[in-house]
Amino acid sequence: xxxxxxxxxxxxxxxxxxxxxxxxxxxxxxxxxxxxxxxxxxxxxxxxxxxxxxxxxxxxxxxxxxxxxxxxxxxxxxxxxxxxxxxxxxxxxxxxxxxxxxxxxxxxxxxxxxxxxxxxxxxxxxxxxxxxxxxxxxxxxxxxxxxxxxxxxxxxxxxxxxxxxxxxxxxxxxxxxxxxxxxxxxxxx
Ligand code: GRF
Numbered sequence: 001x002x003x004x005x006x007x008x009x010x011x012x013x014x015x016x017x018x019x020x021x022x023x024x025x026x027x028x029x030x031x032x033x034x035x036x037x038x039x040x041x042x043x044x045x046x047x048x049x050x051x052x053x054x055x056x057x058x059x060x061x062x063x064x065x066x067x068x069x070x071x072x073x074x075x076x077x078x079x080x081x082x083x084x085x086x087x088x089x090x091x092x093x094x095x096x097x098x099x100x101x102x103x104x105x106x107x108x109x110x111x112x113x114x115x116x117x118x119x120x121x122x123x124x125x126x127x128x129x130x131x132x133x134x135x136x137x138x139x140x141x142x143x144x145x146x147x148x149x150x151x152x153x154x155x156x157x158x159x160x161x162x163x164x165x166x167x168x169x170x171x172x173x174x175x176x177x178x179x180x181x182x183x184x185x186x187x188x189x
Pocket of ligand 1: 007008009010011012013014086087088107108109170173
């Protein structure tokens with residue numbers, strides 16, 4: 001199984017996948033790591049691991065559709081079985097989804113359908129929930145609306161800040177993503 005991982009930020013979840021592959025815990029090939037902007041630590045991590053990295057810089061395109069098409073072409077050039085959004089903070093267009101039907105995975109740091117969007121941890125904390133968690137799903141054209149593949153629960157502590165809670169969620173999110181990829185790698189395609 002070949003995957004392309006898309007990142008916008010630090011890529012700590014990506015690092016967990018890289019580590020799981022290099023330790024042999026996960027049997028797949030990370031064909032490339034891509035970002036929507038220059039200078040992400042996520043793409044640096046891929047370089048350090050000897051994995052191809054690329055940037056399709058959102059800011060360099062006047063039209064969103066053109067960015068979307070460039071991203072689709074670039075990702076497709078690596079012939080992935082699955083594309084994984086690992087903290088990729090852009091909604092992709094229908095053309096991208098059509099190129100990878102049911103093959104675009106996303107993770108979200110909340111128990112969907114609660115708290116979708118860019119601030120899932122902050123919103124859960126502000127609401128005052130006692131448990132939250134993370135979700136791995138197939139991404140569709142909506143914001144965190146695709147079919148759910150797996151979820152893990154994380155307890156909210158009285159003294160949690162957005163940062164402390166997100167760090168604990170990410171521990172579960174990494175494990176959940178790796179386990180989901182392991183299951184997918186064992187399924188016939
Ligand atoms: C994850 O919690 C992801 O769900 C959210 O941002 C975080 C990514 O962190 N959208 P990192 O870039 O893997 O460190």
